[in-house]
Amino acid sequence: MKLLRVKPGHGxxxxxxxxxxxxxxxxxxxxxxxxxxxxxxxxxxxxxxRSGRREAELVRNFDDVPADxxxxxxxxxxxxxx
Amino acid sequence: MVLALGxxxxxxxxxxxxxxxxxxKRVLDLALRRLSERAQHKRLTxxxxxxxxxxxxxxxxxxxxxxxxxxEEDWAMYCELGFLRVxxxxxxxxxxxxxxxxxxxxxxxxxxxxxxxxxxxxFPDRTRPYGSTRLPDSDDVLAKWMALTADxxxxxxxxxxxxxxxxxxxxxxxxxxxxxxxxxxxxMESHRxxxxxxxxxxxx
Numbered sequence: 001m002k003l004l005r006v007k008p009g010h011g012x013x014x015x016x017x018x019x020x021x022x023x024x025x026x027x028x029x030x031x032x033x034x035x036x037x038x039x040x041x042x043x044x045x046x047x048x049x050r051s052g053r054r055e056a057e058l059v060r061n062f063d064d065v066p067a068d069x070x071x072x073x074x075x076x077x078x079x080x081x082x
Numbered sequence: 083m084v085l086a087l088g089x090x091x092x093x094x095x096x097x098x099x100x101x102x103x104x105x106x107k108r109v110l111d112l113a114l115r116r117l118s119e120r121a122q123h124k125r126l127t128x129x130x131x132x133x134x135x136x137x138x139x140x141x142x143x144x145x146x147x148x149x150x151x152x153x154e155e156d157w158a159m160y161c162e163l164g165f166l167r168v169x170x171x172x173x174x175x176x177x178x179x180x181x182x183x184x185x186x187x188x189x190x191x192x193x194x195x196x197x198x199x200x201x202x203x204x205f206p207d208r209t210r211p212y213g214s215t216r217l218p219d220s221d222d223v224l225a226k227w228m229a230l231t232a233d234x235x236x237x238x239x240x241x242x243x244x245x246x247x248x249x250x251x252x253x254x255x256x257x258x259x260x261x262x263x264x265x266x267x268x269x270m271e272s273h274r275x276x277x278x279x280x281x282x283x284x285x286x
Contacts, residue, residue, distance in 0.1 A: 004147070006221040009136055009212035011143025040208065044228040046151040054153045055231035073147070075225040076217070080242040081186065081202035 001065075003032050005041065005074040015074070020067070033062045033072070041074040131213040144220035151224060158269070163261055166223055168230045172238070180258060181226045183219035186249050187241065195259045197246035201238055203229075 003015040016032040018025025037043060037060070044056040045065055056073075059065050065072055149157050152166070160166050166181040170189065177198065180188040186200035205225040206215035217225065229237040246252060 006144065006147070006217055006225065007140075007209075007211055008207050008214050008216050008218070009133075009140050011140040011218055011221065012147045042229070044232055046228070052153075054151060054156070056151070056228035058229070058232040058236075073151075073224075073228065075221070075228065076205040076207045076215075078225075078229055078237055078240045079204050079206060080240055081204040082242070 001029060001069060002071040003029060003036070003074065004071055005036065012073075030062050033065075036074045040077050042077050044073050044075065045069045046071070046073065133212075136212070137218070141218045141220060144218035144224065148220045148224045148227075152227060155269075156227075159262070159265065160220075160223065163258065163265060165258065166227055167262065168227060170234065172234055179230060180255070180262075181223055181230070182250065183222045184216065186244070187226060187230070188246065188250055188255055190246075190255075190259065195256065197252065197255055199246055200244045200248055200250060201241035202244060202249070203237065203241040 001020055002017045004012045005015050007013050015036065016029050018029050020026050020029060033043065043059045043065075045059055046054065047057050047066070047069075048054055057066070059072065148160070152160070156166055164182070168179045168181055170177040170179060175191070176193060177189060177191050179201075180190065182188070186202040188200055189198040190196060191198065203226065205217055205222060207217060208215060216222075226237075246255065
């Protein structure tokens, strides 16, 4: 699983990568996930429906990330614009 | 007596102002100089922080990420038309959104092309890695797409709603809707033709 974050002037940045089945890697992923959420980011997992349509799923806990998710994308929280 | 006192007070005020004038002028000059130095420094910093090459590379990475997340048809739409269309799911009637980079999300009714309104939403990165909170264009579109497809209700609640035409000109929006209809028609026709072409035998 990859944890990515979109950033101004960067595009995507790889924050952490690992296998959730490996305890050390799991804890690193969990720690990074928590840090990003605390920093005010939203986390989304790109998914596909049964009909093949692509969409995303917002996750608020690391446990909510689907087991087969290849990546979680962090992006800044939405704010009403002018 | 009163006249004498008044005259004396006036004379005293004039004397004091004449004494204070050079000092006041010095303070004012210093404040103006500091203000102009600060403005110049800010201008220089902004110019130094903006790197077109870096922004271009960031946009290329953002495009690759967007492409990996959306359907092939959506990606083609974004490449060729410059926006994404996301169908709304909150109401029984059919409606959709046009998602532009760094512009409001435009809600409309596809059957009539009637514009429902603009939803102004931003994704400002407060960490400002290069002095700006602004994501690359395609990352902004990706953020809107992810938020809309994941939790349309929450995103729309966060947004400030305005009548159509506030930030996206009505003429441009109408033109984009016509372009989208043409694009879809052409795409459908080319898909219909494609299998026939694949199975045909070239004429001698």
